[in-house]
Amino acid sequence: MTATAPAPSPRAVQPFLRLRGVRKSYPGVVALAGLDLEVGSGEVIGLVGENGAGKSTLMNILGGVIAPDRGTIEVDGAPRAALTVGQSIGAGIAFVHQELNLFDNLDVAANVFIGREPRRYGLLNLVDTRRQRQAVAPLLKRLGANFGPDVPVRRLSLAQQQIVEIAKALSYDARLIILDEPTSSLPLRETEKLLEVIGSLKADGIATIFISHRLHEIERACDRVVVLRDGQLAGRLERSEITYQKLVRLMIGRDLKVVYTAPGAPRGEVVLSARAIRTAAYPHHPVDLDLHRGEILGLAGLVGSGRSELARALFGIDPIYGGSVVLGGAPLAITSTRSATGRGIFLVPENRKEAGILLDMSIAQNITLPNLEAYARGGIVLPAAEARRAEKSKADLDIRAPGVAARTGALSGGNQQKVALAKWLAMNPRVIILDEPTRGIDVGAKFEIYRLMRGLADAGVAVLMISSDMEEVIGVSDRIAVMHEGRISGMLDRDRFSEENVLMLAVGYGIDNAGATA
């Protein structure tokens, strides 16, 4: 800066946003442990971190949804203990969530102005669509959009819809736009387009926080990367320093509290063998997978990598578009859930409340539902047989409930999950797939579920555990398969288990050693 330049106003030197010692804890978990973060005007910051590193908590604090326990949030130099939603919007902080919040049936302009439409004709109070469109057109132009304000949103591609969200943010005079994994479901060309938009925002002095796991995007778009780990700032990298190895090294290093329990016997023969399976999510990417008797195979990967879709296909929920499945040496055509459950292939789905159990039915009714004929004679259910089975499951799995006639919806998450598991345990499983088995349940129940899974494996069941919780994947699995964009990107044996290896494979980077096969 030369002497002739005007003295910088205090506004120019202070960053737009500054977090100091922001802390937020929940019973039993510290989500953010005293975080410091600065975002300058026009700065593009990459934010990375594993599940549970504190990203969502940070987003919620910035959005005014939750208040931190301690620390200050400074916007334009004005310190506050917490933001309200209104203050957050007023300060110009805008979000583009992974799940877009757009109305399919409305046009672009109506989506941008939803809830604050310009009106006309006084009492008639009609939406002034013309004025609305006139106001939105320049925003779209500024973002280089190749569509007009009167296009229905449902006809736009995902990237175009993201641009609509960004236009909406601009219409609120946003000064900081937070993009949550915006590129995770975008094809390459659309990603390019989005990165250009971020660049143009930067030129206008609008800051961006860009949450992503894709290195080259971070490298291209971000001025620096901030890595969160266990609710703390694990480190920051300037653009020139960014490499996968450095990022991953910063992300890992958490305390792993789950202690591995070795199987009672070495793993047995292959029970289920999937060859070149194609699912609806990634029809171009065939998947091979072998599940062994007595083994817990962890299936790791980022959200959207095709793990749940693979599970749903093997369970007959979604159609399989190619390849073959062999169960116990005999080919198996999985055409419906019946064809899977009839042969002892079971799935405990990730969305427990919507699909895992029937909240409005009793514990006993949930447990016997998949195999009700076994508790019936001549098509008539025998309540005594049903109750006996349920009582046994309740005792075996230690389901804590007033009785087996209790409504399942009234139980805690952990006990609901035990019910979801109990219905399959009552049916001689050969293969059990558990999708995020401990999501949203308390620590105590978590360890009980781990114990149950180990017990199942030791009883000769092939267990496939899909999990996004690194601690769980490493602490529970006997082997880990990692998926990346619909492919198995690597298979790790216990001696190769490390957060680093799993993450590297999950982001599709590959690890250069003989232990991993691609």
Add this chain to the structure above:
Amino acid sequence: MTKKDLGLLILILVVGLGVYLVNPLFLSPNNLANTANLIALFGLFSIAQGFVIITGGIDLSVGSMIALLGVLFVDMVGRLGVPWPLAAAIVMGIGLLLGLAHGLLIARLHIQPFVVTLCGLLIYRGASRGYTADATAGFPFGTTYPGLDFFVARPWGIPTSVFVLAVVAVIAWIVLHRSVFGRYLFAVGKNEEAARFSGIRTGAVIIAAYTICAGLTAIAAIFFAMYTRSVSPSSHANFYELYAIAAAVLGGFSLRGGEGSIVGVILGTILLQVLQNLVNLLGIPSSLNFAVMGTVILVGVLVDQQWGSFRERRRIREAARTANGVAD
């Protein structure tokens, strides 16, 4: 019998007593037998509707189907001289096929039940009117059908239809509340996704529900045809699907599915018929019939809902109080 059923029963008794006090004819054997006959006929297709509503679906084609099958039955027996058991079997068969078609369209081709059966409502009404060229289908004057007297007979003063309803109700009760299939019906209605994840063939369950509905409707159609002796296709059984839905809702069914009972839907049917009877016996203009019925259903559902949420609030308040007591 649940508390809700008990409440409904008390309401029926109170209304009945009121009508009796104003007009003692209400309890005359003839009026009772007539009302019982109507309860039986309406009960048959209301139970049918119940099977569909329990899955979260709806069948709007019931009234039109009764007209179409009634026209066919009367025409076959009266004009074509088909022996009545054969005619009855044919009518039953057609009913079941139509129900199967509804089920396939809904479960396999994923068309909304409302749309499928609304089209059914229009098609069957139109078909029955077209079949007779809008004329009334009736039995030739002066002919008798000894075999058919069964349908309108009153052994011990009780209409045959009441016995049929009793048998159907008992079977339906066992199927819905005691059988494996009944459990599946409830599971599909409560949460189809979770039912599918439990290995239930939800599509087959839904198809079966619509088939059962149409089958029972076909039985009702034969009784209605014999009750009216002639079928004028433009007005026969008009709006009957709405009576069935109303009876089910009064009886505690949820239109979202997964809730309801056979006892409830029968009590709902009884209440509706007693109200109808009330309109007649109290000299209320019969043009107000629907208005009375609509008001009673609205008030009934409103009271039930408000009572439910009142109890829920009280339960939460009490739980909060106990929790505070423990904390103190």
